Amino acid sequence: MFTTASSVACGRFGLAVALAAFSPALGIASEREQREPGPTASPAPAGATGSAPSGPKPLVAYPHPLITEVLFAVPTGTSGDANQDGTRDATGDEFVELVNPHDKPINLRGYRLLDKSLGKGNALSFTFPDCTLQPGEVAVVFNGYKSTIPGPVGDSGHAAESNPKFSGARVFSMKGQSTKTSFSNTADAVILLAPGVSASGATTNAVQIVRWGKVDSLPAAGLNEEAPTTSKGSVQRESMTGPLAVHPPEGSVSFSPGKFGIGSAPKPDPSAGKSGESKVGEKDKGNTTKKPATKSPTPKDHEKEKEKDTPKDRP
Numbered sequence: 050m051f052t053t054a055s056s057v058a059c060g061r062f063g064l065a066v067a068l069a070a071f072s073p074a075l076g077i078a079s080e081r082e083q084r085e086p087g088p089t090a091s092p093a094p095a096g097a098t099g100s101a102p103s104g105p106k107p108l109v110a111y112p113h114p115l116i117t118e119v120l121f122a123v124p125t126g127t128s129g130d131a132n133q134d135g136t137r138d139a140t141g142d143e144f145v146e147l148v149n150p151h152d153k154p155i156n157l158r159g160y161r162l163l164d165k166s167l168g169k170g171n172a173l174s175f176t177f178p179d180c181t182l183q184p185g186e187v188a189v190v191f192n193g194y195k196s197t198i199p200g201p202v203g204d205s206g207h208a209a210e211s212n213p214k215f216s217g218a219r220v221f222s223m224k225g226q227s228t229k230t231s232f233s234n235t236a237d238a239v240i241l242l243a244p245g246v247s248a249s250g251a252t253t254n255a256v257q258i259v260r261w262g263k264v265d266s267l268p269a270a271g272l273n274e275e276a277p278t279t280s281k282g283s284v285q286r287e288s289m290t291g292p293l294a295v296h297p298p299e300g301s302v303s304f305s306p307g308k309f310g311i312g313s314a315p316k317p318d319p320s321a322g323k324s325g326e327s328k329v330g331e332k333d334k335g336n337t338t339k340k341p342a343t344k345s346p347t348p349k350d351h352e353k354e355k356e357k358d359t360p361k362d363r364p
Contacts (some may be wrong), residue, residue, distance in 0.1 A: 105290045107150035108272050113256045114155060114182065117278065118146035118285035118296070119239055120304050121232035121261065128301045130281075132198045133214055138291030140231040141194035144306050145239055146218075149182035150289045157208075159244025161276045162190060165237050165264050167248040170230040173222075180208035180219060189215055189306045193222030193229055236262025240270075249298065259293065260282075318339050 120143055120280075123129040129137035131144055145162055149155050157177035166172030175190055180203070182188060191198060201209035203221045212220040222332050225231065232239075237262035240248075247253060255270035261278050276284040276293040282303025283296045294302045 060089055062230050063318055104288075108152065108290055109256055110271065111151045111153070112155040113243065113271075114147040114157060114188070114241070114260050115272075115289070116145060116148045116239060117148050117187075117239060117309050118144075118283050118304070118306065119161065119259055120283040120306070121233075121237060121239075122234040122278075122280045122282075124281055124303065129305075131302075131304050131306055132193070132196050133173045134197045134199065136195075139196055140225060140228045141192050141196040141231055143192040144304075145190045145284075146190045146309070147190075148289070148309050149184055149186050150182055154181050157188065158361045161242040161246075161248070163240040163242065163248055164232055165240070165260075165267065167240065167268070168203075171227065173223070173225075173230050173232065175221070176205045176352070177221070178203065178206055178208050185309075186222065187216070187218040187309050189305075190217045192221060192225040193251050194225035194228065194231070196222065198222055206236050212307070218307030220307070233262075234280065236264050238264050238267060240268070270295065316344075 075345075103339040107115065108189055123131065123137065123139050123142045125137070127137060127144055131142040134141075135202070138330065147157075158179040160177045162173070162175045164173040166339070171193075177188075180188070187241050194199055198211035198220065200214040200220065202212065203209035203219065204224055205221075206218060208221070210219075210328070210361060211217040214220075223230075238258055240255050242253075243256050253268040255268050255273040258268065258270040259274050259276050261276045261284070269274075271346075273291055277295055279295045281295070282298070284293045285296045286293050298304065299305065
């Protein structure tokens with residue numbers, strides 16, 4: 050049989066058309082599909098637990114914790130009993146709250162909390178023990194001066210189990226020994242240092258600094274934030290990436306140690322509340338004389354109150 054060039058070309062063209070029509074069914078990829086593969090699913094983050102925070106990138110790099118709330122000016126009266134021991138104390142009820150903002154566990158061992166004095170003299174200082182925080186888990190560090198904090202409470206030597214009195218947070222006490230070992234209400238800072246970082250080095254780089262008022266000579270920091278001054282409660286952030294703001298009132302209190310988020314203050318123990326009322330108000334017990342109206346306390350008023358124990362030698 051004789052064939053012509055035109056018949057061969059037609060045959061090849063017909064074969065090409067047939068292959069193009071049936072290639073999807075036969076599982077044959079086209080030349081374009083081979084050159085431009087489709088999108089592939091991203092792998093799950095390593096160590097994800099299913100309860101990992103979601104959303105924007107955390108404000109601090111892994112594996113650092115994030116400071117989410119600070120109470121440096123304790124409100125007056127029973128509404129200032131932040132550590133729920135039944136007694137309001139201008140120093141003992143101060144606290145710093147931190148959270149694990151990452152999608153995998155972190156360990157707090159060796160991290161340090163300092164004030165603007167960077168560990169010098171009677172400065173505030175706390176070093177975390179071995180303590181693992183799961184994604185989204187919270188830790189609260191109280192000053193602890195003259196305090197008996199309810200529930201499991203750790204210190205710089207050991208970590209305690211989750212404390213149901215503070216929404217399941219890991220609670221610690223600095224075991225403050227004096228009113229001088231406390232935050233200044235008018236101008237101070239909370240400085241978070243990573244393990245092994247010296248507080249006195251010329252190249253000190255903190256993980257995070259939360260400052261209020263005019264504070265000089267602070268080290269560099271990966272995250273340096275200015276908090277508003279207040280005399281009515283804590284400063285806190287609304288979200289993992291939100292700014293610090295004055296905590297709005299929630300009932301009679303304006304702080305929420307242990308439960309990250311606005312309007313989440315733990316409900317006080319009824320028995321502790323009664324005890325606190327008798328201790329704080331015993332000077333006025335039986336006095337039915339109507340007191341003249343007074344102006345709301347200012348940060349300077351709180352500062353004077355902290356000096357009752359011993360004169361404050363802080364700059």
